[in-house]
Amino acid sequence: MILKKIINKINFDGKKVFIYATYGCVWPGDAVDRVMKIIRRNGGRVVGAIVIPMSHSYNFILDRKLIRELSDADLRIIHEFLDKVLKSDVELKSFSDIKTRFISTLLSPIATPKLIPKPIIDYDKCTKCYACISVCPTNAISIEVEGYPKINYSRCMRCYLCMRSCKFDAIRVRRTLINFLIRFGKALFRDDEKVKIKTS
Secondary structure, eight states: OHHHHHHHTOOOTTOEEEEEEEEOSSOOTTHHHHHHHHHHHTTOEEEEEEEEEOOOTTGGGSOGGGOOOOOHHHHHHHHHHHHHHTTOOSOOOOOSOHHHHHHHHHHHHHIIIIISOOOEEOTTTOOOOOHHHHHOTTOOEEEOTTSOEEEOTTTOOOOOHHHHHOTTOOEEOOHHHHHHHHHHHHHHTTTOSSOEEEEO
16 A cells, blocks of 8 residues: 555656565465556566565564575575566556456455454553554554544554564454464465566
């Protein structure tokens, strides 16, 4: 959502563009295709795209074996992509395959609000330091009348930066459920946990 607002303000004026995107540790979804549409609408020509699995803000609550690190082979793929895409001049039409686009259409509207556990504030531990408010990327946390922070779950993107920033352990999440969902996602999209590239 944040990136969409930024890209929508750019007039690419026929410039050649390549997309370098990262995602958590499960599945990149169709974000690249959606970004490509905005770039084309604003006059840009996408000649290549790459998505890379990287450490996510919620890695601190995951079992260590669920976290994927970049390998030397991944880095070679990235360098080869950059060498190739800088020489390319033919516009890329799409990035994701049909399966990815179909599943994204079904899951995207419900995945975050329905499936991903909410961060919950423990008001007995909260000291009203407001560290959580300062780190929230979607401004989903506001101050209640009593001075306590309150999470607007319709805006919350479940990045858990609020939880990570809290020094008093006043924000919690169901870690067991998160780890189960990550394992399920890895099993469902087992061929997607790698660097993916596409050029024209």
